[in-house]
Amino acid sequence: MTERRTWQELELGVELPAATSLGYKTGGWRVLRPIFNASECTHCMICVSYCPDMAIPIAKSEEGVAGKGGRLFKGVVRLATNLDYCKGCGICAHECPSKAISMVREEEAEQASCKL
Amino acid sequence: MPTLQEIALKTTGADARIVSGHRMCSGCGIGSIVKTVLAASDKPVVVVSATGCLEVVTTIYPFTAWNTPWMHLTFENAASVASGIEAAYKVLKRRGKIDEEVNILAVGGDGGTYDIGFQALSGALERRHKFMYLVYDNEGYMNTGNQRSGATPFGANTTTVPAGKVSFGKPQWRKNLVEIAAAHRISYVAQAAVNNTMDLYKKAQKGFSADGPAVLAVLQPCPSNWSFDSSLTIQYSKLAVETNFWPLYEIENGIVHINTKPSNRKPIEDFLKGQTRFRHLFRPGNEHVIVEMQKMIDDEWARLLKLEESGIQF
Ligand SMILES: Cc1ncc(C[n+]2csc(CCOP(=O)(O)OP(=O)(O)O)c2C)c(N)n1
Ligand code: SF4
Ligand code: SF4
Ligand code: SF4
Ligand SMILES: [Mg+2]
Numbered sequence: 001m002t003e004r005r006t007w008q009e010l011e012l013g014v015e016l017p018a019a020t021s022l023g024y025k026t027g028g029w030r031v032l033r034p035i036f037n038a039s040e041c042t043h044c045m046i047c048v049s050y051c052p053d054m055a056i057p058i059a060k061s062e063e064g065v066a067g068k069g070g071r072l073f074k075g076v077v078r079l080a081t082n083l084d085y086c087k088g089c090g091i092c093a094h095e096c097p098s099k100a101i102s103m104v105r106e107e108e109a110e111q112a113s114c115k116l
Numbered sequence: 117m118p119t120l121q122e123i124a125l126k127t128t129g130a131d132a133r134i135v136s137g138h139r140m141c142s143g144c145g146i147g148s149i150v151k152t153v154l155a156a157s158d159k160p161v162v163v164v165s166a167t168g169c170l171e172v173v174t175t176i177y178p179f180t181a182w183n184t185p186w187m188h189l190t191f192e193n194a195a196s197v198a199s200g201i202e203a204a205y206k207v208l209k210r211r212g213k214i215d216e217e218v219n220i221l222a223v224g225g226d227g228g229t230y231d232i233g234f235q236a237l238s239g240a241l242e243r244r245h246k247f248m249y250l251v252y253d254n255e256g257y258m259n260t261g262n263q264r265s266g267a268t269p270f271g272a273n274t275t276t277v278p279a280g281k282v283s284f285g286k287p288q289w290r291k292n293l294v295e296i297a298a299a300h301r302i303s304y305v306a307q308a309a310v311n312n313t314m315d316l317y318k319k320a321q322k323g324f325s326a327d328g329p330a331v332l333a334v335l336q337p338c339p340s341n342w343s344f345d346s347s348l349t350i351q352y353s354k355l356a357v358e359t360n361f362w363p364l365y366e367i368e369n370g371i372v373h374i375n376t377k378p379s380n381r382k383p384i385e386d387f388l389k390g391q392t393r394f395r396h397l398f399r400p401g402n403e404h405v406i407v408e409m410q411k412m413i414d415d416e417w418a419r420l421l422k423l424e425e426s427g428i429q430f
Pocket of ligand 4: 254
């Protein structure tokens with residue numbers, strides 16, 4: 001027989017530290033890789049708001065970054081895709097109004113980056 | 117007016133309330149819905165999940181994608197757990213043990229909401245707990261492989277109502293959860309879709325700041341069980357709105373307001389095409405199913421317009 005305990009003595013449920021999934025890289029799932037062409041980007045944040053994996057980092061830039069048409073975009077800007085987490089769904093490429101993203105097969109992207 | 121830039125800052129990076137590394141299928145609509153809704157809270161958020169894809173993929177032990185207090189008990193009781201949290205929070209506040217303002221969010225899939233968690237939800241709404249209930253509606257029990265739910269649309273093929281020689285798939289229409297929630301006379305109920313981030317964000321803001329319980333139903337295309345290419349999630353959501361299959365509207369203090377009215381509603385085939393769960397509807401002999409579906413959608417839309425026009429309090 002286990003001893004009877006009051007509710008105040010019960011142990012808490014599993015308590016985990018927050019956001020530990022950052023240690024689990026889902027980039028390995030990718031079949032297609034989004035290739036981001038910064039010179040076509042208008043920093044509209046559409047891809048960022050849709051990405052289901054929060055794999056498109058952004059930053060606040062006072063000096064600005066060069067984007068579509070050579071224009072300088074200041075404020076919140078889109079950075080290079082985080083390939084540690086991007087699963088290659090292709091939503092960003094499909095929804096980008098400026099066609100600044102294209103999807104290529106992962107092995108081709110790998111080969112291309114090896115040649116560089 | 118919020119901007120996409122402001123929303124993006126809250127959904128991305130180390131301070132976001134849900135982070136990368138979760139194991140939703142590639143292209144799953146849940147990710148964008150949940151991050152946008154969480155970003156809409158100007159206070160810390162306590163989240164309760166019902167069992168389902170979101171709960172499973174964000175908390176595969178020992179990992180968690182939650183960067184905010186989060187709790188899961190069972191499939192059926194997300195709304196009851198949220199009620200308990202709200203009650204406990206009120207007591208702790210009254211006793212001076214907490215002074216921080218918080219929002220409480222319960223999240224369930226359609227199975228966990230329209231079906232198995234329905235009683236818990238109705239009770240929590242009736243008791244007027246101050247929390248928001250978010251249902252991400254992928255129109256079936258998707259975590260267990262596409263079984264029929266009360267939200268599965270007429271004509272869809274599921275593993276429990278398979279389409280074949282004698283069946284065209286689900287023979288019943290989906291239930292209208294938004295109107296059922298509104299029938300509890302709560303101050304805010306809304307229907308949103310993942311393709312319209314701004315609308316979703318604003319509705320989540322209203323839901324969080326509602327006086328009492330609020331319900332937000334969001335359509336969530338499921339690339340794995342609706343079976344379409346993972347890049348098309350947003351497009352299917354958009355088509356659902358443009359065909360009037362999933363109107364964007366809200367019921368605020370009982371008054372119906374339609375947020376977008378497609379000027380040229382697209383035929384329902386545009387939404388059905390390319391989804392494996394509706395593939396059989398394009399086979400000879402099943403034409404009547406699409407005709408019936410179209411009629412139901414148009415009738416429902418006409419009814420919604422009338423509700424709005426009348427200004428009658430729900
Ligand atoms: C009481 C109970 N019955 C069945 C299950 C198995 N189960 C786990 S997830 C799930 C499907 C959930 O469907 P839904 O609520 O629509 O969420 P989705 O998986 O589609 O995100 C089922 C049936 C369970 N966990 N508990
Ligand atoms: S959607 Fe296209 S243009 Fe807009 S921020 Fe993303 S890459 Fe740039
Ligand atoms: S391919 Fe999908 S996961 Fe990768 S960055 Fe684009 S939207 Fe995000
Ligand atoms: S089965 Fe569907 S709802 Fe579940 S994680 Fe996969 S895509 Fe998302
Ligand atoms: Mg579901």
